Amino acid sequence: EYISLLGVEVNSSDYLFRSLTFCKNANVYKVRRDNRPLSYTRAREIVLHAFGEIGLDKSKFGIHSLRSGGATAAAAAGINDRLFKKHGRWRSEKAKDGYVRESIQEKLFVTQNLGI
Numbered sequence: 001e002y003i004s005l006l007g008v009e010v011n012s013s014d015y016l017f018r019s020l021t022f023c024k025n026a027n028v029y030k031v032r033r034d035n036r037p038l039s040y041t042r043a044r045e046i047v048l049h050a051f052g053e054i055g056l057d058k059s060k061f062g063i064h065s066l067r068s069g070g071a072t073a074a075a076a077a078g079i080n081d082r083l084f085k086k087h088g089r090w091r092s093e094k095a096k097d098g099y100v101r102e103s104i105q106e107k108l109f110v111t112q113n114l115g116i
Contacts (some may be wrong), residue, residue, distance in 0.1 A: 006031060017043065063101075070098035 008014045017038040020029040024064065027058035040063065048058045067088060074084035085112070 068099045068101060071096065072101045075100045076103075 014035050015037045019032045042057040044063050051061050052058045085096045
């Protein structure tokens with residue numbers, strides 16, 4: 001639905017999350033049409049505002065919480081490392097792996113299979 005409202009094709013190389021402009025008369029933000037990426041600062045403001053709106057403690061979250069959650073979900077779903085490394089724009093395995101959080105069951109799997 002978002003892609004449709006944005007007016008881009010699914011296979012387009014345009015940014016999905018674009019720069020915003022504030023319309024004072026309507027008191028709303030609108031997506032700019034000039035294919036510039038949404039800035040880190042604006043994305044952070046939006047995410048923290050949304051978390052606050054649903055009653056979460058904003059001081060416990062940030063944009064990296066979403067990156068970590070996405071990387072963890074991709075790893076848990078068995079997505080090929082190369083694909084989700086590329087999707088997350090990590091240049092190294094070490095950088096990507098720093099965002100993946102293993103469950104206690106996954107951590108214990110190694111120990112349980114050592115035969116000790």
